[in-house]
Amino acid sequence: MTEDKNMLDKKSNADLFIIARRGLPAIKHKLLHNVPLNDSITVAFLGGSITEGAGATDAETSSWRALTGSYLQGRYVNQSFRFINAGVGGTDSTLGAHRLHEHVLRAGRIDLLFVEFSVNDGNDRDESIRGMEGIVRQCWRLSPETDICFLYTAAEKNLTGSRPFNIAVHEEVAGHYGIPSVNFAARIYTQIQAGERVWKELAPDGYHPNDAGHALYAGFLQKYLETALASDSMVAHRQEVSSTAPLDSLNYEYGMMLDGHGADYSEAFENRELKLGDPLMNWRFSTEHIYSDDPEASFSFTVTGQGAGLVLLIGPDTGIFEYSVNGSPYTAVNMFDDWCLNAYRPLPAMFPIRDQREKLHVTVRNTGMKDERSLGSGLRILKLLCN
Template identity: 60%
Template sequence: MPDTDTGVPGLTPGHAWIVPRMGLPRVCAKRAGDGDVTVAFLGGSITEGAGASAADETSWRALTEKYLRKRLDGRLLRCINAGVGGTDSTLGAHRLREHVLREGQVDLLFVEFSVNDGEDREESLRGMEGIVRQCRRLSPATDLCFIYTGAEKNLTSLRPFNIAVHEEVAEHYGIPSINFAAGVYGLIQEGRVEWGDLAPDGYHPNDEGHARYAQFLREYLDAALFAGKSVSSGQIRKLPGEPLIAGNYEHAAMLIYEAADYSEHFRIRKLRPNEPLMNWRYSTEHVFAEASGASLTFQVEGRGAGMLLLCGPDTGILEYSVNGAPYVAVNPFDDWCIGAYRPVPVLFPALEHYGELQVKGRNTGRKDERSKGTGLRILKLLTS
């Protein structure tokens, strides 16, 4: 990032890993007035607290919550942990309504997906822009802030691919961004830390790493919220009419599995305590069928549809059809399925225009050679 004046009191050219842009006017206005403050954290396992000795005490999310409680002078602070391990911005856009906005208006939303997003630039843009546009449409006063955490691919003097893509969205919408990875890289170059000492597995910070992340964010929040004058909530930037990319996930959502019609083969299940689960803190209630030909149908309005499956050691191969097209087989089984169940999104190819989608799905009765069964477990239906 350029080593230039930030234009924010309390931030210096040495804070080059901070790009303040339009700032946090909503929270500034709340700080100057009355009322409770709601802060949400949407991201992957690092936001959830992976690597910390106690996720709700020593993670960067938990430490930021403690900091805000102290600085907001006893004002009631409600924090929402919407971090889910292994999820990218695509699923984040689908999760936003249920895991964040269903609890009411949010004052500040931190978004962290720079490590989990892949190498597909357009898909990453769809996810990040979808989160922004959906949030500003459904909770228009919300301040957003992008967070970029460290990994080998992000620790470089050049702007890494995933961070560069997210910055396209941040710049277009005036969203501040805090580049934890760049902050860590600077410390490494100065000989003050080693990456392996902060994140032994190369991704998930230990307590020291989480504390470094929290310190980077505190330096921005000290300046943005407490060093200068409060900003009127009337200065909130309106949603631009033209998106960066057509087909972004502005209208993405997770729907309850009950929104579909199922054949008699399906049963409602929950994972048993002895069945291993990863990357999901929410209810495991789902519909399950293992018989060949077990089928479901559902209808949604949008450009795309899909399913959020609960995949694990006994997952089989399914197939789907949209609007009468030929069935397409999907094998969601991968190496992670061998050891535990976890949510796996299966998104069907999007249509060119918004409209009605008639979706059919069925169990093929076939399986990957590594799988122990032909199970089809559906947690949620997806629409975009």
Template identity: 40%
Template sequence: MRVHYHLRGGLAHAAKKLRAGARTFKVAFIGGSVTEGAGASDAERYSYRALTGQYLASRYPEVAFTFVNAAVGGTDSVYGAYRFREHVLKQGPVDLLFVEFAVNDAGDRTASVRAMEGIVRQAKRSNPRMAIGFIYSPNTAGLRLFGEQGRLQPAIGHYEEVAAHYGIPSLSIARSIYEGIAAGELRWEDYSADEVHPHDAGFGLYGGLVETFLHETLGYREDDDADQDETAGLPEPLEPSCYEHAGLLPPGTAASAPGWRHEQPWRFEHVCYWKLPGEALIGDTAGAAFRLRFHGTAVGIAVLAGMDLGDIEFAIDGGRYEPMRLFDSRCTAFYRPKIVLLTDGLVPGGHTVDIRIAADSPALSTGRCVRILYFLVNA
């Protein structure tokens, strides 16, 4: 099966540090459920994340590697950009970062570019020597698109804009799998038992492609360019409103208001594949409202979506309330956090958002409860 990657500048800083005899080295993985290892019988042994760690440890046995698992299943690159500081940068200096969201983004170019560019710029602001690689996973929707039109899913093209702009190497697992199936070399069932997630054998294929990619990118010698990059600084962003300054605010940041309660500590047991925070802002009364003051260009919320979820209305800077539907078709099946960006592209500076619980409960919901886990703000 052919390996498809763009070398660009390689992983020059990482390669240079490893060649210099580094004693310690930190690798971070951020992405969705594929990075998390959903589909593997044991994610800590057979996921691409685990296999990549095993490869690096065997290739550089003298190095003490640390691996950061910043995967959150069912989430896209937008939330990745907002949680990057909390889930990756706060874990200490990172030498090598893998980013994998291609099956999670819905195809909105502006959202994907702002998010991926935000991750890159946050990473490079934190550590100019951090090496970054983009990885693109396949799914059955992408397979159909490739078979019918010979194109990859739109998110990959959007990510490639960012990768080319910043000289980031990228690996398309998707193209390798799609071409392999088209050539009769394998079936989708040889890779996955569902529409997205590799099984153990599928992760074996995935890990083999990553290993080839790393063999090339870590062996790429371009030390002069690596040194130059440190002093050249970042180029102008593709999207001026990219999520370079995105972050999470705890739910207690909002002003207290009747009908809402800030619970800390807080626990909720019945959740699909997410680790929840230890606090939440909870309301279940129609019309109950609160105000959040923030500085930035965008604001959103992370809520716990499930069977009893209600909808909300929101108003920016004292304006007219707009409806925001939170309840969706998956809410009837299980609880999981859901990310909603309320507004974007505001003038930089101080703003307010008023949020209230909608009067009408969704038709299939068992209630109108809104549990806010975080506020999302691009400062």
């Protein structure tokens, strides 16, 4: 049942550090009933750069993600664990829903999924609902035994006595599906107000915690896990996602990130990878992509769903492209921004969502035009998107 939004808005941020809801029944059952040693428990971490480990001296040992893995392995010494790092810097829940399958679910059964996007999600409530709800519904449709927990990290916008916008929106989804949440930002804010912490000493850039900040986050989460995984903790079985009406029928439950080579390209395109030394941020995976700077270059692809899009590798030489869906008038898109001046990075271009699932034929053309700050008119296709 969805929590009453008006009641939620009246609660202070500090009062909502941990909301247990239905708990973590599946992984708790496995841990308490001694899963066979040859059957490891898989814990995945889906989020942005904070989840990836930015700010930590060593993301694989001193980030909150790594410390949480160490805690679980240390607490359950006879249990085999597998941990998946699906944190990608600069990504929000929209792209999170579309990359969930490739970066998490295709690895097989997932026992516990932590989701962290409260800092990277923007001011569009509908888009944030669609992303977070899409993650939940896709996960439970494809991996129904997975326990999910939402995490809310700190940034200036989240350090407030009232419930911050992004956290409030994510809580709408958490409340609707009975998902537990741990609000790191609320606890940090309480400690700042009590004179116990100085935010800039924990996150010098205002976003990414240093080792001390990551350790603090890990400690907050461990406090929840100690209770949630205890033998006497209360849990409730969740409803089947198929029987739960969505908050937004346009959510990204069917979001997928597809191989960029699945489109039909004109001869002007060629396969490329970034060269050694090319500046790259927010992507630790392959940079293989399809490239052209020819003003006559075009490509097309067809998907079935409510929407389509692209993940482009944008950077110093990115140009302006235009697209058409099912014969609609072409719409020009300029994705060049200040970050492009310094490095390449992946960025999604989402095309308008349809009310119903249908076959969508997308045509994309290079325009040969560019932002005045760009060094060229390049078009680099990393992935195709559909929902």
